[in-house]
Amino acid sequence: MTILLISALLGVILLALEIFKMRSLMFPVIVLSLLGILAGTVIDWGISENIMQQNMMMNDAFALRSIAILTLLALGWFITQRKAIEETGNSADLYALLAFSFCGALLMTNFTNMVMLFLAIEILSIPLYVLAASKRGSKASNESGFKYFILGSTASAILLFGITLIYGVTGTFDLYRIHDFIAENTSSTLLMTGIGMVLVGFGFKISAAPFHFWAPDVYQGAPTPITGWMATVVKGAAVLGMYRLFKGAFDGAMPALEGIIALLVAMSLIIANGMAAIQSNVKRMLAYSGISHAGFMLASLLLVSFDPTSIFFYILSYGAASLLAFVILYNLGKEHGEDLNVFHGLAQKNPMSAALLSISLLSMAGIPPLAGFFGKYFIIQGIIQNHTWLAIVMILTSVVGMYYYLKVILAMYSKQTSAIQLQEGNRWILSLMAVALMVMFVAVQWL
Amino acid sequence: MIALSLFILPILAGLVMLNSPSLSAKRLASAIGLVMILIVSAAWIRSAYGITYEFHLSLIEKIGFNASFLLSGPSLAMALLTAVAAFLIPITAFGKDHDSPHRFYGWMMVMIGAMMGAFITTNALFFYLCYELALIPIFFMILKWGQGEHLTKIVTRFFLYTLFGSLFMLLSILYVQSTMEVASFEMADMIKAANALSSAEQGWILAGFFIAFAVKMPVFPFHSWQPSTYDHAPIQGTMLLAAVMLKMATFGLAYWVLPMVPQGIKEHGQWAVVLSVISVIYASLMAINQKRLKLLIAYSSVAHVGMISAGLLSNTDQGTVGGYFEMFSHGLLAIALFAVYTMIENRVGHDKMNEMGGIRTSNPTFAFLFFILVMGSVALPFTSGFVGEFLLIQGLSHISLLWAGIAGLSVILGAAYMLRGFQKMMLGNNTTPFAALSSAELWVLGGAVVLVILLGIYPAPLLNLIQMTF
Numbered sequence: 001m002t003i004l005l006i007s008a009l010l011g012v013i014l015l016a017l018e019i020f021k022m023r024s025l026m027f028p029v030i031v032l033s034l035l036g037i038l039a040g041t042v043i044d045w046g047i048s049e050n051i052m053q054q055n056m057m058m059n060d061a062f063a064l065r066s067i068a069i070l071t072l073l074a075l076g077w078f079i080t081q082r083k084a085i086e087e088t089g090n091s092a093d094l095y096a097l098l099a100f101s102f103c104g105a106l107l108m109t110n111f112t113n114m115v116m117l118f119l120a121i122e123i124l125s126i127p128l129y130v131l132a133a134s135k136r137g138s139k140a141s142n143e144s145g146f147k148y149f150i151l152g153s154t155a156s157a158i159l160l161f162g163i164t165l166i167y168g169v170t171g172t173f174d175l176y177r178i179h180d181f182i183a184e185n186t187s188s189t190l191l192m193t194g195i196g197m198v199l200v201g202f203g204f205k206i207s208a209a210p211f212h213f214w215a216p217d218v219y220q221g222a223p224t225p226i227t228g229w230m231a232t233v234v235k236g237a238a239v240l241g242m243y244r245l246f247k248g249a250f251d252g253a254m255p256a257l258e259g260i261i262a263l264l265v266a267m268s269l270i271i272a273n274g275m276a277a278i279q280s281n282v283k284r285m286l287a288y289s290g291i292s293h294a295g296f297m298l299a300s301l302l303l304v305s306f307d308p309t310s311i312f313f314y315i316l317s318y319g320a321a322s323l324l325a326f327v328i329l330y331n332l333g334k335e336h337g338e339d340l341n342v343f344h345g346l347a348q349k350n351p352m353s354a355a356l357l358s359i360s361l362l363s364m365a366g367i368p369p370l371a372g373f374f375g376k377y378f379i380i381q382g383i384i385q386n387h388t389w390l391a392i393v394m395i396l397t398s399v400v401g402m403y404y405y406l407k408v409i410l411a412m413y414s415k416q417t418s419a420i421q422l423q424e425g426n427r428w429i430l431s432l433m434a435v436a437l438m439v440m441f442v443a444v445q446w447l
Numbered sequence: 448m449i450a451l452s453l454f455i456l457p458i459l460a461g462l463v464m465l466n467s468p469s470l471s472a473k474r475l476a477s478a479i480g481l482v483m484i485l486i487v488s489a490a491w492i493r494s495a496y497g498i499t500y501e502f503h504l505s506l507i508e509k510i511g512f513n514a515s516f517l518l519s520g521p522s523l524a525m526a527l528l529t530a531v532a533a534f535l536i537p538i539t540a541f542g543k544d545h546d547s548p549h550r551f552y553g554w555m556m557v558m559i560g561a562m563m564g565a566f567i568t569t570n571a572l573f574f575y576l577c578y579e580l581a582l583i584p585i586f587f588m589i590l591k592w593g594q595g596e597h598l599t600k601i602v603t604r605f606f607l608y609t610l611f612g613s614l615f616m617l618l619s620i621l622y623v624q625s626t627m628e629v630a631s632f633e634m635a636d637m638i639k640a641a642n643a644l645s646s647a648e649q650g651w652i653l654a655g656f657f658i659a660f661a662v663k664m665p666v667f668p669f670h671s672w673q674p675s676t677y678d679h680a681p682i683q684g685t686m687l688l689a690a691v692m693l694k695m696a697t698f699g700l701a702y703w704v705l706p707m708v709p710q711g712i713k714e715h716g717q718w719a720v721v722l723s724v725i726s727v728i729y730a731s732l733m734a735i736n737q738k739r740l741k742l743l744i745a746y747s748s749v750a751h752v753g754m755i756s757a758g759l760l761s762n763t764d765q766g767t768v769g770g771y772f773e774m775f776s777h778g779l780l781a782i783a784l785f786a787v788y789t790m791i792e793n794r795v796g797h798d799k800m801n802e803m804g805g806i807r808t809s810n811p812t813f814a815f816l817f818f819i820l821v822m823g824s825v826a827l828p829f830t831s832g833f834v835g836e837f838l839l840i841q842g843l844s845h846i847s848l849l850w851a852g853i854a855g856l857s858v859i860l861g862a863a864y865m866l867r868g869f870q871k872m873m874l875g876n877n878t879t880p881f882a883a884l885s886s887a888e889l890w891v892l893g894g895a896v897v898l899v900i901l902l903g904i905y906p907a908p909l910l911n912l913i914q915m916t917f
Contacts, residue, residue, distance in 0.1 A: 309509075367583065367610075368576040374507075381510070384618075385625050395614045402610055403603070410599045413590050444507050 001053060003040040003067060006033050007106050011099035018092035026095050027082055034075045037106075041068040055174060056116045062308055063110035065447055066240045069312055070105050073232045073319040079429055080327045081225040088223075094134060097127040098229065105237035109244065114163045114173040117241065121159065121205065124237060125152050128230065132222040144221025151204065151214040159201025165194030175249040182252035195253050198245070199260070205238040206294045209268040216275075219287030224333050227283065228326030231290050232319040239297040239315060247306050254301070258387075261301050266393050268295025273400040283329060283338040285404055286322075289364060292401060293318050296379055299390065303382040310378035312447045317363065317371035317440055324360035324433050328353050331422045343411040345418030352430075353422050354412045359434045361405040366398050371440035378444075450502040450516035453486055453526060454564045457533065461556030461584075464549050472552035473537045473544070479556065480534030483563075487527045490518045491912060511624075511631035516567045520915035521771045525566040525698055528778045532691045533559045535894075536683050539786045541793065541887055545592055545681070558584035558687060565695045571620050571632040574703065578613055578695055582606060585684055585692065592681040605676045612662030612669065616699075619655030622648075623707070634703070641707035649711025656704045657719045660696035664752045667726035677745040682789050685741075689748045689781040694774050697755045701770050705762055712762050720760045720843075724850050726753030731860035735867070740791065740798040743868050744784050747824060750857055751777050757854055758839030766842025771913040773835025776823070776902060780832065783820050783895035790888055791872070794881055800868055804875035813884055814873045816892040821869050823899040825862040831902035834910075 010033045017026050041064045052058050078098075085091050104124030111117045129152060133145025167173060169191040170181045182191070200211065207215035219227045246254065269292050276288035297318075300311035329338060331353065336342040347354035363370035366377075376398065384391040460479050464472045490500050500518040518526065537552060545551045558581050565577035590602050620637075624630060627640045641652060662669045677685045705712070712719075730749035737743040751773070759770040790813070791806075792798050807814035819830070826832035836858060844851035872879075884892070902909060 362583070368579045373576075378510075381621055381625070384621050391618070391621075395618060399607060399611045399614065403607055406603055406606060410590065410603060413587065414599060441507060441512075444509065 001051075001059075003037050003059070004057075004103075004106065006036050006040070007099070007103040011096045011103065014092065014096040014099055018096075023092060026092065027078070027086075030078055030095065030099070031075070034071050034078070037071045038068060038075070041065075041071070052112070056113050057107070057110045058112045059110055062244060065308070065312055066109035066237075067106050069316050069319075070102075070109070070233055070236055070240075072316070073236060073323070074102055074105075076320065076323050076429075076433065077225075077229055077232060080323060080426065080433075081228065081330070084223075084225040084330050088134070090134075094131065097131050097134075101125075101127040101131070101229075102233065105233050108237040108241035111241070111244070112175045114166065114175070114178075117245065118156075118160060118163060120241065121156060121238075124234060125156070125205075128152075128226075128234065131226045131229070132218060134226065135223045138221075138223075140221035141223060142221075144218045147214055147221075148218045155201050155204030155211075158197050158204070162194045162197030162199075162201060165190055165197065169194065175245075179249045179251065182250060192253065192256065195250055195257070196260075198250075199257065202238065202242045202245075203264065206235055206242065206298065207291050208264050208294045208298050209271045209291060210264075212268065212272065212291045212294075215291055216284050216287045219290065220281065220284045224283065224326055224330040224338075227287075228323060228330075231286070231322045231326065235290065235294065235297075236315040236319055239294070239300075239311065242298075243300065243308060243311055246301050247308075251306075258302060261298060262387055262390050265295045265299045265302070266390060268292060268298065269393055269397040273397045273404075277400055277404045279404070280340050281338055282340055282343065282408055283333065285408075286325060286329070289401065289404070290322075292397065293364070296376060296394070299379050299383060299394070302387060302390075303379075304386065309444060309447050310375075310382055313371075313378055313440075313444055314375040316443075317375040317437070320433055320437055320440070321360040321363040321370075321372060324356055324430060324437070325364070327430065328357045328360075328422075332420070336420055340407065340411055342418075342420065343408055344414055345416040346412040346420060346422075348418060349420065350422045352427060356430050356434050357412065358409045359437055361408055363437045365402045365405040367402075369438065369441065371437045374441040374444070448502065449486060449490060449500040450518050450567060451504075451514070453483060453518075453530075453567060454514075454516065454560055456483065456560070457556045457563060458560035461553045461558075461560060464553035464556060466553075468547065468549050470549055472549040473540060476552040476556055477534055477537040480530055480532070480537070480559075483530035484527070484534055487518075487523060487530050491523055491527070494519060494523065494912070494915060509630070510572075511570075511629075511633065511636075512572050513570045513633065514568070514573060515570045515633065516564075517569045518567055521698070521702055521913050522567045523915075524771055524775055524909060524913050525694060526563060528694065528775050529559060529563050529566060529691050532687065532778065532782060535782050535786075535891060536686050536690075538887055538891055539683060539686065539782070539789055541789060541885065543793065551588065551592055551681075551683075554584040554588050555683070555687065558588075559691075562691050562695060566698060569634040571624075571634070571637050571703065573632070574699065575613070575617055575620060578616075578699070579610070581692060581695065582609060585680075585687060588684045588687075589676065589680045592684070593679045594681075595679040598679055601672075601675050601679050605672045608669075608672045609662050612659040614659075615655040616659035619652045622655075623652060637703075638706050642709070644708075646710040646714045649708035650715025651711075653704060653708045653711040653716055653719065656699070660700050660704075660756075661719075661722065663696035664693050664756060665726075665749060666722050666753055666756055667729045667749075668722075670726070670730070670749055673749065674742055674745050677748075678741055682741075682785055682792075685745075686782050686785045689745070689785065690778040693748075693752055694778060697752060697759065697770060697774055700756060701759050701767055705759065705767060709762060712760060716760055716762075720757050720846070720850060723753045723757035723760065724854050726750070727757065727854055727857045728860070731857050731864065734864040735860065737864075737868075738799055738801060740788050740800055740868065740872070741785075743800070743864060744781070744788060747861065747864065748777070748781060750861065751824075754836060754839055754854055754857060757850065758842045761842040761846045763842040763845045765838045765845070768910060768913050769835050769838025769842055772906065772909060773832075773839060775909065776831035776835050776899070779895060779898055779902075780820060780823050783892065783899075784824065786888075786891050786895075787817050787820065790884070795879060800871040803872045803879045805873070805878035806881045807873045808878050810881040810883065812889075813881065813892075816896050817873065818869065819896045819899065820892075821865045823903070825865050826858050829900065829903045831899045831906070833903055834906045 107120035
């Protein structure tokens with residue numbers, strides 16, 4: 001409860017700080033609140049009983065771990081993007097919107113009621129529509145916000161429709177009762193339609209193919225820090241919500257859904273990696289690569305047991321690598337754009353940035369011993385027995401993935417001369433994150 | 448701890464060197480190589496008294512991912528080769544320095560550490576990890592210090608190709624592991640689980656491993672990345688590739704695959720032997736056609752490695768022992784021959800063999816030392832090459848006299864291309880001026896020649912070491 005209270009109040013407090021002209025306090029307040037939430041999860045870490053709250057949500061082990069992971073990512077984001085946010089001049093609005101969106105993200109992980117789920121998704125998404133369009137002068141940013149709004153609300157509508165159908169069949173919003181109902185009657189067509197629509201709605205939210213068409217435009221158009229936020233915290237929260245819903249409440253329907261989900265995963269991997277390989281804009285390429293990572297995360301639904309360790313680790317590793325990549329992309333992009341051409345020879349004058357970006361990209365590509373390798377490893381190991389063909393698709397597409405990540409690294413270390421000199425920002429935090437990517441695999445045991 | 452230090456020392460040293468421009472990196476790298484030689488030698492001597500060094504640290508308990516090292520038998524032999532390479536390769540710069548040498552040798556030490564890890568670990572996932580990790584340093588070394596117009600293209604092909612291959616190894620490892628009740632990557636468990644599989648399954652597992660190794664070695668038809676990569680890489684990078692890195696593949700075949708899937712090799716492994724033998728003949732014929740020394744050595748390396756692979760796949764004691772021995776001998780010869788190339792390139796300015804001649808007249812010492820190395824490479828008796836190739840062909844003859852005979856042709860072909868190359872450059876009427884050898888050059892060549900002859904006349908210590916686990 002404390003956790004939720006802190007996150008809900010954070011946005012309000014930030015707005016109040018703006019009114020009382022105490023802008024300089026905003027950042028410390030955010031960091032303290034996030035640390036508070038983190039401490040809250042650590043205190044309850046080993047709990048055995050599940051604390052229900054008004055039959056609406058529950059802080060069980062899954063929720064606590066999810067909250068800890070999302071908070072860590074958010075903390076990393078705020079610390080690395082502080083400069084970018086404060087440079088915009090309207091940091092108060094942005095901070096407050098981000099805080100609200102973060103609150104929605106946390107709700108996505110501990111709901112036990114479909115109404116709560118819908119509320120969580122909307123709290124998460126609505127601030128994002130504004131944030132995506134927050135670069136007011138930029139046409140691309142406005143287009144991004146608009147597109148995101150239209151498609152996001154369509155997805156919400158489909159999701160809501162699905163929820164309604166499920167309610168129509170089961171007569172309840174409560175996940176436990178839905179779970180029991182499905183266990184007894186799996187053959188209801190209407191119920192399966194409802195679940196299918198929820199799947200489609202979530203497919204939009206996590207940008208899995210073939211519901212991914214909005215993602216490249218939105219990611220490319222939105223201000224880079226916001227893209228980073230979408231790729232890490234938002235995507236992570238949506239996947240975790242999906243995991244809770246499908247592996248928990250809809251468990252009984254999973255045998256019927258497995259084929260479809262495997263197909264979605266395969267399509268995401270093939271389309272996204274194929275498209276990413278032909279992009280010349282690095283930000284757009286990362287958007288496509290994000291779709292392929294969404295495919296991997298979606299594949300976690302195919303794991304045999306409920307054990308969520310692999311999805312936790314994947315979100316953490318992909319999130320940390322993305323944060324690093326988007327920080328450097330922002331430093332470069334604000335003056336020079338994100339085209340692949342500007343990366344040529346970048347390493348000569350900015351060895352630090354180039355090395356950090358390389359580590360982050362290599363991790364995303366899944367080169368051992370970086371965290372991304374183990375993320376992919378756990379997923380592939382979990383599905384190799386029942387879905388061998390999907391494991392082979394994963395492995396083959398990851399070679400394509402390696403190709404386009406390599407293009408950026410090759411460009412940075414090529415021998416062309418480049419005059420670009422970046423402000424490298426907070427070296428220590430960034431290096432810490434790079435080191436974290438190298439040793440993160442040890443953390444698996446604590447998840 | 449002794450075992451761990453072999454892995455961690457070069458990696459830490461490499462990371463420090465990468466970040467400290469003021470160090471004299473070349474000397475430091477060589478010194479660390481020397482320390483590693485001492486550590487390995489100590490372990491070798493103590494192993495004679497039945498003491499083996501082990502190390503075990505559980506990294507991810509849930510899936511059985513451990514850092515477990517064991518210094519014994521073949522691992523120790525390969526560790527020695529790696530240490531020798533770390534010691535020798537910096538010396539072969541011969542006074543010519545790279546720009547930002549601290550980065551070059553820093554990457555080199557990281558790579559040495561990764562390869563060392565692959566040789567001494569007994570955990571399959573750790574082996575895979577090191578196998579992949581070794582790619583990253585050499586990738587940056589070729590990219591930054593290589594020459595040629597299409598460098599990025601070559602590096603991309605090299606990197607993606609080898610990565611692509613090794614993913615099949617990961618699939619094989621995962622498949623074996625998924626049949627276990629308690630997840631483990633430890634060698635004993637992997638062997639037990641794989642042995643329990645049907646011979647058809649074993650055949651598929653062999654296929655996964657062999658594709659990975661065939662790309663790295665390389666074996667025909669997976670070799671297309673190799674000549675251009677060897678050609679455009681900085682020469683010390685080429686030495687690392689030829690002397691140590693491709694040994695990870697042959698070593699993996701001997702150390703992991705042979706004990707894991709003996710049935711699969713026996714019943715479904717013929718195609719791999721055939722590919723290896725074709726590779727030997729193909730590479731020898733290609734070598735005969737080469738006009739440049741560097742490419743000649745590159746192709747001769749493919750031929751030798753094909754021979755190792757074919758001999759190992761016979762899965763006989765002779766084949767295995769000969770394979771390990773030849774790995775060591777070929778590693779040594781590769782460093783020495785590429786060092787010869789460096790000396791020629793430094794003095795003559797190119798390596799086109801047709802445009803040289805009569806170097807023996809201007810520098811007989813050099814020609815003499817080079818000649819012994821050539822003899823080692825063509826496997827003349829009383830050189831180290833002979834011991835290895837003899838055992839390999841003998842092993843191969845146990846499964847098929849025909850293949851043994853065809854592979855044996857490679858010795859004749861080898862003599863043809865090596866001697867022709869030698870004759871063009873060293874003999875003849877026109878005289879290419881060739882300055883006297885510096886003391887460093889003399890030491891490297893002299894040392895290699897002594898080792899080649901010593902191992903040829905008295906191979907027993909190394910053979911005993913290799914056979915220790917049998």
